[in-house]
Amino acid sequence: MQTTIDAIIKAASSVILGKEQQIKLSLTCLLAGGHLLIEDLPGMGKTTLAHTLAQVLGLSFRRAQFTSDLLPADIIGVSVYDQTAASFQFHPGPIFTQVLLADEINRATPKTQSALLEAMEEYQVTIDGHAHPLPKPFFVIATQNPKHHIGTFPLPESQLDRFLMRIQIGYPDEKSERALLQDKGGRLSVNLLKSISDAETLIKLQQQAQSIHVSEALLDYLQALIQYTRTHFSSGLSPRAGLGLRQAAQAWAMCEGRDFVIPEDVQAVLPSIITHRLLGDNVAHQVLTQVSISKQT
Amino acid sequence: MSAKRTLSTQDLRFLLFTLAVILAIHSPNIPLWVTLTSIGFGIWRYLLDRFKWPMPKTWTLVAINLLIGLSLLITFRHQFGRDASLSLLIVMCSLKLLETKTLRDYILVIVIAYFLVGILFLFNQSITTFLLSIPPLALLTASLINISLKEPKQYQFLLSLSSKMLLQSVPVMLILFVLFPRIPGPLWGVPQDANSGMTGLGDSLQFGNISRLTKNSAIAFRVKFKEAVPDNRHLYWRGPVLWHQYKREWLMPSKQIGMQQEALEVKGLSIAYTITLEPHNRLWLLMLDMPTSLPKIGKLTHDYSAISNDPIRTRVRYDAVSNINYQLGTTLSERERIMSLQITEGENPRTLQLAKSWQTLSPTEKINQALSMFRNEPFIYTLSPPILGDNPLDDFLFNTRKGFCEHYATSFVYLMRLAGVPARIVTGYQGGEFNPNGGYLIVRQSDAHAWTEVWLENQGWVRIDPTAAVSPERIEQGISEALGDYDLLPIFARHDYPLLRKAFLNFDSINNGWNQWVLGYNDEKQFDFLSNLTGKNVTLQDMIIWMISAIVLVMIITSYFLFKKAHLMRNQSQKIYHQYLAKLSKIQLKPYPHEGALDFAIRSAIALPALRDEIMQIANHYNTLQYDTFEKSPDKKMLMLQALQNRVNAFKVEAPT
Structure with missing residues (x-):
């Protein structure tokens, strides 16, 4: 299993150059069964990252470009009357895939956003009273542009909570930039990637991540972190976020090749889990440095 | 914060x-x-x-x-x-x-x-x-x-x-209270004016002195008798004895030095009791007539009033023995005779005339004459007597005839001295109120009283209470029964509010317990109490050792619960890990509270490249022990602990030179 994870990271790194940390966090997010929000400027490789992950994990991939005139039916699908069959036929939308890239999610109207977010939470869509389960596994990788807010509908905090993690990609370093300019890696090489795993393996990996041991001492630390956010911010981490933090830490520990979670695992995933949930500058740094690992002095 | x-x-x-x-x-x-x-x-x-x-x-x-x-x-x-x-x-x-x-x-x-x-x-x-x-x-x-x-x-x-x-904080307070060594005497001094509010008997008697005191319901002292409480008419609590008359004032003899102690013979059973005296800022220790044994803190004057060595500024408690059947001072020295017959001359002509008319009578008859005058003439016992004129005794005996114990005592002694019978005034308290809740007697300032003693051949000093002639109830039943003008008495000394009185008696027995056990917990009582408790003779050293041990014990128990509550107890692996941290702290390498073992190991490894492997191993061991589960293999945990201990023991950091 460890080799599978290493191979996935390695393969993805050959496309997204110099962003091993972001790849690992994204993978962790998927292994913890959470949805991912990528926030960055255009052209930073958001779509490439999403596509790469789907490709190496051997998952089906669909992309939906969100615009202000996008309707819920454009995402979920629609029932159309078939004259030959004399009945309504359901035409599934792009959401019926294993990895959905919701590009520029904040450009869509709240109505469309909430249709998607509902599907993310319930893993099924209901149309005309019929529940249509989504494929397994199902991930949404949404992107949003932090600048140019004109004509956007920013996701409210309550909706943001549906995303386990939010990551930023950032500019590549000097070496990776050079490699990119030399046409090594990048979007063109995505299609050349071989799938390393498949849906079944991923589900197994997810199950395995949940069996990574979390000791009492670590739970103390987790609770201290959660409690700290609740007493020092206007609204702290929700129980869902707390649970997600634990699951992500477990997945991270698995990526690190350990079968138990240590505080460093929590610290590694914490920033991408809390920064979109808590208001304020530098919240991750504050939380990480103010909460001691063990209660001894 | x-x-x-x-x-x-x-x-x-x-x-x-x-x-x-x-x-x-x-x-x-x-x-x-x-x-x-x-x-x-x-x-x-x-x-x-x-x-x-x-x-x-x-x-x-x-x-x-x-x-x-x-x-x-x-x-x-x-x-x-x-x-x-x-x-x-x-x-x-x-x-x-x-x-x-x-x-x-x-x-x-x-x-x-x-x-x-x-x-x-x-x-x-x-x-x-x-x-x-x-x-x-x-x-x-x-x-x-x-x-x-x-x-x-x-x-x-x-x-x-x-x-x-x-x-x-109560347990610590109790420990300190019981065990903190008491030093004899008060712990700190209070400025003089702190004692100005204290009331009690003065060292002189003037009209109005005692009646003023009588309006004060403050408690003068409390008495616990070893056996039954004697009859009210025997409860004369002896205070200062006044010999010297100057105009309206009666004083103690100014020169007591060299006065021979009067001889005392006692008969019958002696009465043992304990008095808790409220502070009154003077020397008197009140004792039942006549004292036969003295408390440690005082001495007896020649006329048998007990005085303390220092003014009573804090509440004192003393044991005493008295005897109500006695004969005092059968011989009268010349000096005493002169003192007990002294009067200021040229005053009160009508009184002088009256005394002269008794010249032929025997001393006993003179006494009876005077008492029958008080008894038969319309004398009234009252707390609010009218103001007396230039010859106060003439005015009182023949004109106003309204007075309080001090009027009767002074006029009686004055008459006796004019008639040639040696006499003196005794001040103190008479009676008291029995509190059934605590089984003790409460004597208040309102029980203050003045009576007289006359000297008779072969009988010595005999107590005569002229007030008893006017108002026998005062002596038999106490002051509250004796007064017609009842309302002038303090409310607690009256009998017309039974519920209030009962409540007061309950409260006073609590107060008495507080006085005895809390305020009266002095060095002596502390030693007694601890010695009784432990069954051995307690020394000061013992007390200090016990006190410190008890406080340390309380602290340990408290901190145990606090630590336990906060999960602050270190487990085995944390203890070993802290030994390792102690070694690293020698070269100023310390983890931040928020720094995990692995992060700290990486940081330490940069500082100590030579020990890199060891450092990483220890961190991994510690993390495994701390965060992994050993449910399936408990033995492995012991082995791992041992391994961590060995590694930490072998770990050596050399301080940079």
Whole structure:
């Protein structure tokens, strides 16, 4: 299993150059069964990252470009009357895939956003009273542009909570930039990637991540972190976020090749889990440095 | 506490309320204008906050300050003792409110207020004062808790927390109370004026002295008899004996030195009892007529009044033995005869005439003549006698005929001396009230009394109580039965409120217990108590050792629960890991509280590249022990602990040279 994870990271790194940390966090997010929000400027490789992950994990991939005139039916699908069959036929939308890239999610109207977010939470869509389960596994990788807010509908905090993690990609370093300019890696090489795993393996990996041991001492630390956010911010981490933090830490520990979670695992995933949930500058740094690992002095 | 809080309106109101409570409790101890001024400052501060007015300027405060200093000077003049200091402290504390802006000022006011609560005990150490001091303490502690919290909390929360904290301090308080070695005598001195309010018998007798005392319901002393309480008519509590008459005043002999102790013969059973005497700032120790054994703290004068070596400024407790059947001073020396016949000449001609008419009678007949005069003429026993003229005794005996025990005693002795019978006045207390709850006798200032002793050949000094001739009830049943003008007596000495009296008796028995066990817990009692408890002779050293051990024990127990509650107990792997951290701290390498073992190992490895492998191994071992599960293989944990211990033992850091 460890080799599978290493191979996935390695393969993805050959496309997204110099962003091993972001790849690992994204993978962790998927292994913890959470949805991912990528926030960055255009052209930073958001779509490439999403596509790469789907490709190496051997998952089906669909992309939906969100615009202000996008309707819920454009995402979920629609029932159309078939004259030959004399009945309504359901035409599934792009959401019926294993990895959905919701590009520029904040450009869509709240109505469309909430249709998607509902599907993310319930893993099924209901149309005309019929529940249509989504494929397994199902991930949404949404992107949003932090600048140019004109004509956007920013996701409210309550909706943001549906995303386990939010990551930023950032500019590549000097070496990776050079490699990119030399046409090594990048979007063109995505299609050349071989799938390393498949849906079944991923589900197994997810199950395995949940069996990574979390000791009492670590739970103390987790609770201290959660409690700290609740007493020092206007609204702290929700129980869902707390649970997600634990699951992500477990997945991270698995990526690190350990079968138990240590505080460093929590610290590694914490920033991408809390920064979109808590208001304020530098919240991750504050939380990480103010909460001691063990209660001894 | 990371961020300092600013003072909010709620904080200020809480403090003002607390100070108001303390001021209310202290108000009987300070002049009215101090109370009113302090209330004024409090209201001023409240309004400043309420309407966001600017704080008063410094020069305003200086002016007010000077004004207050001057007022205090006028009120107390040169007597700068306890009362003046308290007034100064209270008014300055409330003035401080007008410049209370920061937390520091707030804390300062609270600390002064704590001190003010402590000062209560300089005035009075009764159980009431103790109970009264608890609410302000809880409020003050709540104020302190309030400002040490980041955000203002509900009053209920603050008060319940502070009460809890006060309750938790009770065990330590009890240990210190029982075991802290007592030194003989008071722990600190109080300025002289602290004793000015004490009442009791004076060393002279003038008309009005005792009747004034009689209006005071304060307790003079309490008596616990070893056996049955003697009959009320035997309860003469002997105080100062007065020999010398000067105009309206009767005094103790100025020169007692060299006076021979009068001979005393006793018959019958002796009565043993214990007296707890309230402070009265004089020397008398009251004893039942006649004392045969003396407490350690005093001595007997030649005329058998017991006096203490030092003024009674704190409550004292002494054992004594007396005998009510006695014969005192069968021989009268020449000096005594002169002293007991002395009168100022040229006064009270009508009284002199009366005494002269008895010249032919025997001493006993003269006594009977005088007593029958009191009995048969329309003499009235009253607390509010009319004012007497230039020849007071003439006026009293032949004109007003209304008087109190002091009138009857002085006029009787005066008559006897004019008639040639040696006589003297004895002052003290008569009677007392039995409290069935505690089985002891309460004697109040209102039981103060004056009677006489006349010297008769072969019989010595014989007690004659002329008041008994006028009002036998006074002696048989106590003062409350004897007076017609009842309302002048203090309420507790009266008999017409049975419920109130009962409540009072209950309260007094609690108070007596408090006096005996809390206030009276002196060095002697402490040794007795501890020796009885342990069955061995306790030394000072024992007490100190026990006290320290007990406190350490309380601390250990408390910290155990605290640690346990906070999961602060280190487990085995943490203990070993801390040994390792101790080694690293020698080269100033310490983990941050938020730094995990692995991160710290990476950081240490950079500082100590040579030990990199060892450091990483220890961190991995520790992490595994701390965070992995050993449910399936408990033996492995022991092995791993051992391995970690070995690695840590072998780990050596050399301090950089």
